[in-house]
Amino acid sequence: MLLWLALLALIAIGFRRFLVGYPAPPVGVTALAAREYETARAAAEVIYPKGGPIDASGDTAHVAMHSDRFVGAQTRSNRILMALLFIAVEHATLVFPARGPRGWRRFSSLSPDQQLAYLQGWQQSELAPRRLVFMSLRAILTMGYFADAEVLGALGLRPREILSPVLEVDLLWPAVGQHPETIRFTRADVTGPGTSTPLGPSGSVHRDYR
Amino acid sequence: MSGSVRVFAQYDRDFDEVCDVVVVGSGPGGAVVARELAAAGKDVVLLEEGPPFTPDDFELDGSLSMARTMREGGLRTTRGTSMTTMQANALGGGSLVNSAICVRAPEFTLDGWCDEFELTHSTRADLDPHYQAVEDFLGIGPTPDAVQGPRNLLFRDACDALGYSSEPMPRNVVGCRGSGECFTGCRTRAKKSMDISYVPAAVADGARVYTSVQVQRLLTRGSRVWGVAGQVVRPFTGELLHRFRIQARIVVLAAGCMATPVLLQRSDDFANGSGQVGENLQFHPGVAAMGVFAEETHPQFGATQGYQSLEFVRDGYKLETLWAPPGVFAVRLPGLGLELKKNLAMIPNAAIWDAIATCNRSKGRVRARRRGLDPALTWRLDPKDLTVLVEGLWRLAEMFFAARATRVLPGVHGLPEELCSLDDARRIQTREFRETDFTLAGNHVFSTTRMHGDGRFGVVDEDGRCHETDNLYIADTGVLPRSPSVNPMLTLMAIAHRTSQHIAARL
Structure with missing residues (x-):
C-alpha cells in the first residue's frame, strides 16, 4: 500500500514538474510544445538579454518563434532529438542544480542570474557531451537571433x-x-x-x- | 534534340521509363555524366531526389536554408568523433550550396593514389585533359580582386607577410558580385552550379530529368543491374508517393558518398563481394578561427571563399578564407549574455579563415539504417590527424597577427576565449588537445566506394565501373580512393568526365 502511495506521489510530482504550469505559447506556434517553447524563450533571453552593443533581446528578436519554425522544418527524427534537447536543458537541474536557493527547479523557473550561471556551467563543462548539448541549444537559438532584421542591422549584415x-x-x-x-x-x-x-x-x- | 524536366507537381501516377543510361543524382558527378552522355547521343534519364530551386526559393535565413536544401535538415552528424557534415538535397546537389571551389588535385597526391591503390591511369597528366574540359565548360577561373572584399585580401596580405604562397580561389563562377551568399544559393546566378550549367546542357542534348524522385533500390539479375526503382517524394516533407521504375542498359550511381553505399546495401548488398561498400569513409575536417581587426572589414561582402594557400598541402592541410550565414558561425563565439553580445559586435571588423586537413588516417563507415535512406555514420579522428588540425589552427592565428589582427577568437575548448598576441597564440602549440575540444565540420566526404585496381580492395575500377558487375558505374566522391588534398569537386567532375567517355565508347 505504502509503495503504491509513493508511486502515485512520484507520478504526481513528475506530472507537475514536466507538464504543468507552462504558459500557452503565442498563436502561430505549431512545432514546439508549450514547455519546449518556454525553455527556448527563457534560454534565448538569458543568452541574448536586452541591451549592450546590440539592443535586441531574445524576446524582441522573436527567437523562440523562429525556433518553432526551424524545428517545424526538420525531419521527424530530428524533431525527436530536439525535444530531448529541450527536456535535457529544462530538467537537468536535477543533476546539475543551479547555484542559489531551489536551484533544482526546472530551468525556465529559475531566476535570471541562476539561469545564466546554469547555462555557463553547460558551456564551460569539462564533460564534452554536456558542452555538445549546450552547443546544440545555442545553435538553434543563435540562428533565430540572427534571423532578426534589427540584429542584422545593428551589425551591418542585412542582406x-x-x-x-x-x-x-x-x-x-x-x-x-x-x-x-x-x-x-x-x-x-x-x-x-x-x-x-x-x-x-x-x-x-x-x-x-x- | 531537346529533353525535358519533370517536377513534383507533374506526377499523378506510377510510371516506367526505358533508356540507355540512368544516372542517379544530379550533383557534380551525375550532372557531368548525364550531359556528356547526352551530348554523345545516348538516351539518358537523370534522377534527382531534391527539387530544382529558383532564386525565389532561396532562403536568406541560414538555418531555414539549411533545413530546405540539406539532408536531415543540415544536422547530420557522425558518431565516434562527433562532427557535423552537410549533404545537399536539390537539383545540382552540393554545387547549389557550396562556395564553388574548383582546384586540381596536386600531382603528388594523384601519384600517391596510383601507387597505393594500384591505379594505372590516374596521374595528374592522365586527368589533366578531363580537368581542362570541365574548366572550359564551366568557365572556371581565379576570383578577381574586385570582388574579394577586405577579409579575403587580408588573407593574401598575411601570406605575403609570412612568405607563404597564396592564390585567388579558382571557382566555377562567372560575373561574381561578392554577395557572400554561396551557401544559401547564388541570387546573382554567377555561380555555375550544376542546375544552371551541366543539367540544362544535358536537357538541351536530349536528357530527360526527373526531380523529386527517390531511388530506393537497384533492379538486379545475377551480376547485372537492369534498372532502378523508387518513389516520388514531396519536396521538404519527404512524403513518399507514386512508384516508378527506370529500365536501363547502364546504371550510374552518383547519389553521393553517403547515399550510394546505402543504396547498394539496401539492394541486397549488391556489388559488395569485396566488403568495401560503405567502408573507408573519409572527411576533410575543418577548424575555423575569427580574427578581429582595427578597421571595418564589411565581412558580408566579398567572395564567400576568395583566397587560399596551398603552402602546407604536403603537410596535410590547406588554408582558406570563409564566410557563412552569420547565425551559423556566431554559434561558436564565446560568452553568454552581454559578454557574448560584445563578441558579436566585433563581427563588422572580423575575418574568418579556416584550415581543412586531409586526415588520411581517420576513417569511418556508412551503414544503412533500419529504415529510410539516411545513413548511420561512424568516424573517428586519429590522434595524429588531430595534431595536423592543431597545426592548421596555429597557422591561422599566426596569419591573423601577421595581418595585424588585434585579437583572435579560436573557438576551442581549453584555450582562452581571446588570443591577443602571437605570444598568446603559442599556447596552441604547447597545449595538449583532445578531439572533443574542437568544434569540427567536415563537408568534403569521400572513399566509401573507392577506386582500386584490385577488386578485392575496392568497389570500382578507374573507369568507375563496379568490379563485380558489367553495367553498374559510380560517379560521386565515393570513388576517390582517399583525400584529394584539396576541395574534391573538380577532381570528381574530371573523373566523372572520364567515366562518361568510357561509357559512351561501349554503348
Whole structure:
C-alpha cells in the first residue's frame, strides 16, 4: 500500500514538474510544445538579454518563434532529438542544480542570474557531451537571433537587394512545388548574365529586412 | 534534340521509363555524366531526389536554408568523433550550396593514389585533359580582386607577410558580385552550379530529368543491374508517393558518398563481394578561427571563399578564407549574455579563415539504417590527424597577427576565449588537445566506394565501373580512393568526365 502511495506521489510530482504550469505559447506556434517553447524563450533571453552593443533581446528578436519554425522544418527524427534537447536543458537541474536557493527547479523557473550561471556551467563543462548539448541549444537559438532584421542591422549584415538575372534555365522549371504552367518567364524575358558590379555596404537593403 | 524536366507537381501516377543510361543524382558527378552522355547521343534519364530551386526559393535565413536544401535538415552528424557534415538535397546537389571551389588535385597526391591503390591511369597528366574540359565548360577561373572584399585580401596580405604562397580561389563562377551568399544559393546566378550549367546542357542534348524522385533500390539479375526503382517524394516533407521504375542498359550511381553505399546495401548488398561498400569513409575536417581587426572589414561582402594557400598541402592541410550565414558561425563565439553580445559586435571588423586537413588516417563507415535512406555514420579522428588540425589552427592565428589582427577568437575548448598576441597564440602549440575540444565540420566526404585496381580492395575500377558487375558505374566522391588534398569537386567532375567517355565508347 505504502509503495503504491509513493508511486502515485512520484507520478504526481513528475506530472507537475514536466507538464504543468507552462504558459500557452503565442498563436502561430505549431512545432514546439508549450514547455519546449518556454525553455527556448527563457534560454534565448538569458543568452541574448536586452541591451549592450546590440539592443535586441531574445524576446524582441522573436527567437523562440523562429525556433518553432526551424524545428517545424526538420525531419521527424530530428524533431525527436530536439525535444530531448529541450527536456535535457529544462530538467537537468536535477543533476546539475543551479547555484542559489531551489536551484533544482526546472530551468525556465529559475531566476535570471541562476539561469545564466546554469547555462555557463553547460558551456564551460569539462564533460564534452554536456558542452555538445549546450552547443546544440545555442545553435538553434543563435540562428533565430540572427534571423532578426534589427540584429542584422545593428551589425551591418542585412542582406542586400539583388535583382536576379533571368536565364534560359528559368524556362525549364517553376518555383518549388509549383506546376510548370506557373513559370512566369518567356524567352523574351531572358536577360542573360546580369551586372557584375560588386555589392557593398552602400547597396539597398533587401525588402524583407528593411 | 531537346529533353525535358519533370517536377513534383507533374506526377499523378506510377510510371516506367526505358533508356540507355540512368544516372542517379544530379550533383557534380551525375550532372557531368548525364550531359556528356547526352551530348554523345545516348538516351539518358537523370534522377534527382531534391527539387530544382529558383532564386525565389532561396532562403536568406541560414538555418531555414539549411533545413530546405540539406539532408536531415543540415544536422547530420557522425558518431565516434562527433562532427557535423552537410549533404545537399536539390537539383545540382552540393554545387547549389557550396562556395564553388574548383582546384586540381596536386600531382603528388594523384601519384600517391596510383601507387597505393594500384591505379594505372590516374596521374595528374592522365586527368589533366578531363580537368581542362570541365574548366572550359564551366568557365572556371581565379576570383578577381574586385570582388574579394577586405577579409579575403587580408588573407593574401598575411601570406605575403609570412612568405607563404597564396592564390585567388579558382571557382566555377562567372560575373561574381561578392554577395557572400554561396551557401544559401547564388541570387546573382554567377555561380555555375550544376542546375544552371551541366543539367540544362544535358536537357538541351536530349536528357530527360526527373526531380523529386527517390531511388530506393537497384533492379538486379545475377551480376547485372537492369534498372532502378523508387518513389516520388514531396519536396521538404519527404512524403513518399507514386512508384516508378527506370529500365536501363547502364546504371550510374552518383547519389553521393553517403547515399550510394546505402543504396547498394539496401539492394541486397549488391556489388559488395569485396566488403568495401560503405567502408573507408573519409572527411576533410575543418577548424575555423575569427580574427578581429582595427578597421571595418564589411565581412558580408566579398567572395564567400576568395583566397587560399596551398603552402602546407604536403603537410596535410590547406588554408582558406570563409564566410557563412552569420547565425551559423556566431554559434561558436564565446560568452553568454552581454559578454557574448560584445563578441558579436566585433563581427563588422572580423575575418574568418579556416584550415581543412586531409586526415588520411581517420576513417569511418556508412551503414544503412533500419529504415529510410539516411545513413548511420561512424568516424573517428586519429590522434595524429588531430595534431595536423592543431597545426592548421596555429597557422591561422599566426596569419591573423601577421595581418595585424588585434585579437583572435579560436573557438576551442581549453584555450582562452581571446588570443591577443602571437605570444598568446603559442599556447596552441604547447597545449595538449583532445578531439572533443574542437568544434569540427567536415563537408568534403569521400572513399566509401573507392577506386582500386584490385577488386578485392575496392568497389570500382578507374573507369568507375563496379568490379563485380558489367553495367553498374559510380560517379560521386565515393570513388576517390582517399583525400584529394584539396576541395574534391573538380577532381570528381574530371573523373566523372572520364567515366562518361568510357561509357559512351561501349554503348
